[in-house]
Each structure stands twice: as structure tokens, then as C-alpha cells.
Amino acid sequence: MAFVEFEKVSKIYHTGTVEIPALRDATFQVEKGEICVIVGASGAGKTTLLNILGGMDTLTGGTVKLDGRDISRYDRRQLTEYRRRDVGFVFQFYNLIQNLTALENVEIAAQLCPHPLDAAEVLREVGLGERMKNFPAQLSGGEQQRVAIARALAKNPKLLLCDEPTGALDYVTGKNILKLLQDTCRRTGMTVVIITHNSALTAMADRVISIKSGTIQSVRKNEHVTPVEEIEW
Template sequence: MSAYVEFQQVKKVYHMGEVSIEALSDATFEIEKGEICVIVGASGAGKTTLLNILGGMDTLTTGSVLLDGKEISKYNKKELTAYRRYDIGFVFQFYNLVQNLTALENVSLATQICKDPLDAELVMDEVGLSHRMNNFPAQLSGGEQQRVAIARALAKNPKLLLCDEPTGALDYNTGKAILKLLQDTSRKNGMTVVIITHNQALTAMADRIIHIKNGSVYSVEKNENIVPVENIEW
């Protein structure tokens, strides 16, 4: 049986005038369904490029990418838009909430564009924000805003949840709470979660760890001793 996510010899070259910059070279790895995968590497290593290609926000130069048996790297613009809309949930470092909508309205917004959404109020409850549904983003703490962003991504009922430095703008304890939420959600719902980070300590929470260095996949390992987030220190 093939893996849920497959990257096969993916290369990405950006052309800037006369200059060609290779952001990814020969990146190859697999992720199984329901896994938490942490992709770790220094700034500029190629993590975000990789995530953007997997999320259908960027295209590759050569190679192939498959999700759930479908080769997304062959999709045209229209197919990529549908893919981002229906199959992928995104969580970024900054929460990207609509400021003049309540927390619940922000989550409901996402459910209106997808095929098989979850109940927005239920998801808000799951992320621990049932008491904050009618608050606007400006009335919420950073951690609460990030919970709304995660709820919005989860409410789409995506095949894949992609998180780009999801705790980057948060303090230590709030960041831990957000990572625990992601770990618990993955376990409970069998959700496949990919987290990119420069924080080496977070690899302890992952089922699969991918190290990226200078645009190449340096190593892929299966974690035999997964640590609950609350027990990780950094």
C-alpha cells in the first residue's frame, strides 16, 4: 500500500532575473495517514517551500507529489484551488483572522467553502473556546486567536493539516498548549498533521521526523518513543 503523502525527487528552482535559486533538490519522503510529522530545519533550509508545494500554494519544478493516491503535482490552477479548498487545512504563525467577524464567524466562514464540513460550534468547543465564540479577534489573546485559526482549519474536515511555525508568535506555555491541541486532535480524529519548525525539541512529539538541510531531505526517521507535549521541555 502506498503512503498517504509521497514526495518523490521534488526539485524547486526559483528564477530571479539571471539568477536561479534551488530551494529544494531531490526531496523524497513519505508520511502515513494519521501521523504527526514534524519537519525541522534552519531558516532558509526549504521547509516553507516544501509545505507550500504540499499545500498547493506553489508548484514544483520537477518530481512528483501525491496525497491519498492523487498526483497533485500534475494539477492545473483550477484543480489546485479546489485542492486547497477541500483537502487542506492551513495554520500559520500569524493567525490571519478576519478582524470584524466573531471567532465563531471566522470558523463558520471556512465551513461554507468545503464539501463535508464539521459543525463550527462543536469544533470551537473541541479547541476549548466555547466561551469565546462571540468575541472578536482583538478581544482574544494570541493563544486564543491561534486556537480559532486551528478550529477554522479543522472545521473544513481536511485530509491534511499543515502548520507553519504555529507557535512562532506565542509564549512558551501558550505554544505548548497549542501543540498539545494539535497532538490530541491528531490522535482523536486520526488527522494527518504536518508541522514545520526550527525548534528541534518539537521532534519528540512526532510520529515521523524529517530533517531538512540546504534544500535537501537530510534524514527521515520514525519516532519510537513519542513524548506527550506536556512532557517536552525546550
């Protein structure tokens, strides 16, 4: 049984009397411990797919299972609990609380879940051992993104979802962040899903899903995963 299972998932948004299909019959699987990169142009349906998988949006039709549990049938309270316990989120913009230190930003997330990791230890692992007492405004963009990743990892989630995690970063910093994600996945066995419009990033993935106009175009296993430091774009 796959860790993530999407089966004929559709999502239709309604604007007045107009129906806007965001996903059509999306079917794919992701195995436990894989890095999965979902690639597609803006408006292809990547974020809708990620939001459904993360329990932030509901689907119109189909089934979504995580670790054997049918999350597509969850009510609002169950989805809140699912987001809190099982999923870590990393967004393009860091969403840090400005009047809390890096350590406090990570600690506040760790308090929400049953088996958190030590916040200070996770910050050390992402290379911020010396910056724990700094506020977000005192950190570079790359450092703030590392805090955001540490915040997600400290929850000890089953699934780490990343929405264009390097979109607001320069090239070198972006590569460092992707290397951190790849190394973390390998070290911990966590399942990581990254959505991006940058097709070069598919080289770092165990599984590549291509999406266009709300439809899954292809799902392929990458037989030769490339370390992030060897990828150029």
C-alpha cells in the same frame, strides 16, 4: 501506499537570470494519521516544501501524491479545489478577519468545503466555547491561534499543515497549542505536518524529517513519541 509521497521534488526560483534552488531531490513519505515534524533552520526549504504539499506553490521537477492522487500535475483550478477540499492551514500569524467573531471566522472557512464540521462544536473542542462571540482583538494570541486551528479543522481536511504554529506565542501557550494539535491528531486520525526550527518538537512526532539547504538530510520514525506536556525547550 503512503498517504503523502514526495518523489525527487525540486523547486527552483528565478530572479532575473539567477536560479535559486529551494528544494533538491526531496524524497519522503508520511503515513495516514501521523504527526510529521519537519525541522530545519530558516531558509532550509521547509516553507517551500509545505507550500508545494498544500497546493500553494508548484514544483519544478518530481512528483507529489496525496492519498494516491498526483497533485503535482494539477492545473491552477484543480489546485484551488484541492486547497479548499483537502487541506487545512495553520500559520504563525493567525490571519483572522478582524470584523468577524471567532464563530464567524470558523464558519466562513467551513462554507468552502463539502463535508464541514459544525463550527461551534469545533470551537468548543479547542476550548473556546465561551469566546465564540468575541472578535479577534478581544482574544489573546493563544486564543486567536485556537480560532485559526478551529477554522482549519472545521473544513474536515485530510491533511493539516502547520507553519511554525507556535512562533508568535509564549512558551506555555505554545505548549498548549501543540498539545491541542497532538490530541486532535490522535482523536480524529487526521494527518498533521508541522514545520519548525525548534528541534525539541521532534519528540512529539511519529515521523521526523530533517531538511538543510533544500536537501532532505534524514527521515526517521519515532519509536517513542513523547506527550507534548513532557517536552521541555
